[in-house]
Amino acid sequence: MTGMMGVSGVLSRIQELQAQLGLDPLNPDAAAAGTVTTRQPGTNGSTFASALANATGGGTLTAGGGVTGNDVVSAAKKYLGTPYVFGSTNPDKGLDCSALVQKAFGDLGIEVPRLSHQQARAGQPVASLAQARPGDILAFNSPVDHVGIYLGNNKMIAAPKPGDHVKIQTVWEKPTHIRRVVSDTAEVAAQNIAAQGAAALRPASLRGGSEALTGVPYADVFVRAGNKYGVSPKLLAAVAKVESGYNPEAVSKAGARGIMQLMPGTAKGLGVDNAFDPEQAIFGGAKLLARNLREFKSLPLALAAYNAGGGAVKRYGGIPPYSETQAYVPKVQKALAALGG
Structure with missing residues (x-):
C-alpha cells in the first residue's frame, strides 16, 4: 500500500467507510449481510424477503436445485480476463472482487450480498483452508476488503486490484473467513x-x-x-x-x-x-x-x-x-x- 491516495485510493477509502456503515452504493436495497437466497436466474430478489429474513434473524441458506461448488467455479471462470473495475457489476465494463463472486453465484440462481464483508458472512463457516472445497468463498483481512472463489489445490479465482483482471492465482495469504454457500455433488x-x-x-x-x-x-x-x-x-x-x-x-x-x-x-x-x-x-x-x-x-x-x-x-x-x-x-x-x- 503506497502513501499516495489517487483515485483508486479514494475509492477504496469510500468502500471502507461504506462497509463500516453497511451501505451498498450500487444497490441501496441490498439484502442484509449474510443473507443468501435462491432464485431463478434472470429474476430479481425480493427486498422485502431480505428485510424479513434480517428482521427474523435469518442469515444463511444453502442453495439446492442441484448447484454444486464446481458449478460455481465454472460460472466464475467465464469471467477470466475481465478487467478489475471498482464498483462495477457489469462484466462488459469490468468487475471488482465482490462483484465477481456475486455474479458467479447469481448466474446459477443464487443471490449473495454485494459487498465483500457481507459475503464473508454468507452461507456456512468452514474451519480451515484444508477443509475448503471448490466454490467456497475466501475472504481476507480485518475488516474484510477482498474475496475470491476457491478452486481447490490452494488456488482461487479473483479480481485482485485496479489495473489487474479476473484470474486464477495461488492463495498466498491465510483467509480470515471461509464460507460455503452450496453443497458438494x-x-x-x-x-x-x-x-x-x-x-x-x-x-x-x-x-x-x-x-x-x-x-x-x-x-x-x-x-x-x-x-x-x-x-x-x-x-x-x-x-x-x-x-x-x-x-x-x-x-x-x-x-x-x-x-x-x-x-x-x-x-x-x-x-x-x-x-x-x-x-x-x-x-x-x-x-x-x-x-x-x-x-x-x-x-x-x-x-x-x-x-x-x-x-x-x-x-x-x-x-x-x-x-x-x-x-x-x-x-x-x-x-x-x-x-x-
Whole structure:
C-alpha cells in the first residue's frame, strides 16, 4: 500500500467507510449481510424477503436445485480476463472482487450480498483452508476488503486490484473467513432425491401415474418412459414443454426434430427410428436424460448436456457459456416447478 491516495485510493477509502456503515452504493436495497437466497436466474430478489429474513434473524441458506461448488467455479471462470473495475457489476465494463463472486453465484440462481464483508458472512463457516472445497468463498483481512472463489489445490479465482483482471492465482495469504454457500455433488444429489422424491432417479411407478400430469399431452407416455429409464415423468414433460411446446412435428433451425427435439444423429444413437413419433421420441429423450443424470449426477448439468451435449459440459467443467444453454437450464427447471416437480 503506497502513501499516495489517487483515485483508486479514494475509492477504496469510500468502500471502507461504506462497509463500516453497511451501505451498498450500487444497490441501496441490498439484502442484509449474510443473507443468501435462491432464485431463478434472470429474476430479481425480493427486498422485502431480505428485510424479513434480517428482521427474523435469518442469515444463511444453502442453495439446492442441484448447484454444486464446481458449478460455481465454472460460472466464475467465464469471467477470466475481465478487467478489475471498482464498483462495477457489469462484466462488459469490468468487475471488482465482490462483484465477481456475486455474479458467479447469481448466474446459477443464487443471490449473495454485494459487498465483500457481507459475503464473508454468507452461507456456512468452514474451519480451515484444508477443509475448503471448490466454490467456497475466501475472504481476507480485518475488516474484510477482498474475496475470491476457491478452486481447490490452494488456488482461487479473483479480481485482485485496479489495473489487474479476473484470474486464477495461488492463495498466498491465510483467509480470515471461509464460507460455503452450496453443497458438494454428493450432498446435492442426496438433497435432490429427497426434495424431488427421487425425481431424476427413482422409477415413476413409485411416485404415482399419469394423474400427476393432468392436462399434459402424452402424459401416459411420459410415465411409461419414466418407469423404464428411472426418470421423473415431470422432468420429461418439462423438457418436452421447453423443447417443442409438446409439438411432435417441431423442427428447429439446427435440424432437431419432434417433441423432444432430437438431432438425427442423436436419435439414431438412442435407437429412435422416427423422431416425429411422440412415443419413440419420449422414450429416446428419457434414455438420454437418464444417461446424463448418471454421468453428471446433477440435474442442471444433465439438462445442459441434453441441450449442448455432454462433451461441452465436460470441456467447460460445468454449464457451457452458450447463451442458449445458459437460458435453457433455468427454463426447464421453471417448467418442472410448474408441474410440481
